[in-house]
Amino acid sequence: MSNVETEPVEVRCRAAADGGQPAQGPRVDVITARDVPLGGPRAMTVRRTLPQRARTLIGAWCFADHYGPDDVAATGGMDVAPHPHTGLQTVSWLFSGEIEHRDSLGSHALVKPGELNLMTGGHGICHSEVSTPRTTVLHGVQLWVALPEEHRHTERDFQHYVPEPLRIDGAEIRVFLGSLAGASSPVRTFTPLLGAEIVLRPRTTVTLAVDPGFEYGLLVDQGDVRVADVALRPAELAYVHPGTEALTLTNESAGPARTVLLGGTPFEEEIVMWWNFIGRSHDDIVEARADWENNSDRFGAVEGYPGNRLPAPALLNAIITPRRNPPRD
Template identity: 75%
Template sequence: MSSLDAESVAERCGSLVDGQRSPEVSQIEVLSPRDVPLGGPRAMTVRRTLPQRSRTLIGAWCFADHYGPDDVAETGGMDVAPHPHTGLQTVSWLFSGEIEHRDSLGSHAFVRPGELNLMTGGYGISHSEVSTSRTTILHGVQLWVALPEEHRHAERDFQHYAPEPVGMRGAEIRVFLGSLAGHDSPVRTFTPLLGAEVILEPHAAVTLAVNPGFEHGLLVDHGDVRMTDTLLHPAELGYAQAGTGTLTLANESDKTARMVLLGGPPFEEEIVMWWNFIGRSHEDIVRAREDWANSSDRFGAFEGYSGDRLPAPALPNAIIAPRGNPPRR
């Protein structure tokens, strides 16, 4: 998915680490989303929780869009024209509907509920995403992962994985990245990551053993979910600092709750993120934008999309200023 803000925000960001907190201390930060339209007057609207001014990264996770459930007969569904990426991986995860994916690696795949599509942009890739005619309700998340410096020019790649559900008392978990609840995803990433869908029965609770070196984010799709001692409502994202080996999630709703759990070690590198590019300097972004505008071979090409590619927005009239997460308490 592309960042289609009319005015793209220039960001330089990084997690600042000053040691681990005590596992007895519970401090959950609640991040509220903002609505972002993806295109014209009939376009779908997504709820964006990352990045924002109070927090730009959770581990290497640097972007989180949450959308639906949308009736495509009313919204027009998803139609994201060919657009570029650098320095990141895209993670697509659906709850309902179907999206057709094409990219300049030559991949032609479908995103379906419970199946992970992970695309590595590295030095440069382009792709399109269109909901299919079989889709009536479109509902899911689109996530980005920042690549570390040593791998940010990695070769283009595309991986698909359908995790088996892991049953626990009152819960069902699908681990699409990393390890949780005794299940390991085989999908390759460039930093340690956790990505999992968690479903809780009404008034059920589960305590999960997690990596104490990871910080975690819990994005609630539906239901009222208590993360440790903090109640999260639908579309909110709860953030937990690193330093604890367990997370307790409790569904306080009368209906089934669903959420996406993200995690990773604090990402200590500073990054510059603008539009669909991640680099390490203002100059990296300028160069990537020029390469896209000039139809450089850097991003490749593909067939099968009917329409024009997305033009890059204008750069800010200033050097991109640094931004970062607040220091850990």
């Protein structure tokens, strides 16, 4: 998905030093989403939890949009024209609906519920995303992962994976990246990561062993969920500080609760993120934008999209300034 805000926030991020094992249970902060419209007058609105001033990175996860359930008859659904990416991987995960993906690697794939589509931008890629005519309700998340310096100019890539559901203690878990509860994804990442959908039955509690070296984000899609002793409502994101060896999730609702658990080791590198580009300096962003606007070979071309590609927004006449995660004490 493209960040199609007309004035995208300039973000420079650095993970703070690890504060160590919490004294009593996991430390949990609650992050509230902000609404961002995608497109024109009939725009589909997404709820953005990353980046925020309160938290810009969770592991290498640097961007999280949560959208739907969206009635495409009213909004027109998703139609994101070809747009570029650098220095990141995009992770598409749906709860309902269907999206047609095309990219400059030549990939032509459908994004379906419960199926992972992961695209690696590296030095440069472009892609389009369009909800299919079969889609009546569109609902899911779009996530980005920052690539470490060693790999941020890696070759374009596209991976598709369908995780088998794992049922444990009243929870159904689909691990699409990393490992959890004995299930592992074969999909390649460039830093240690976790991505999993967890659906809890009504009035159910599950405790999951997790890596104490990771920090975690739990995004609630539906239901009222408690993480340790912290209550979360739909569209809220719980940030769990590093140092915990177990996460206890409780569905306090009369119906099923659905969540997405993200995790990773704290990302120690400083990054610059603007529009759809991730680099290490303001000059990296200027160069990537110029390459896209000049139609260079860096990003290639998307075949089969019936329309023009997205132009890059104007770059503000200012140097990108740092925005860091708050320190962990």
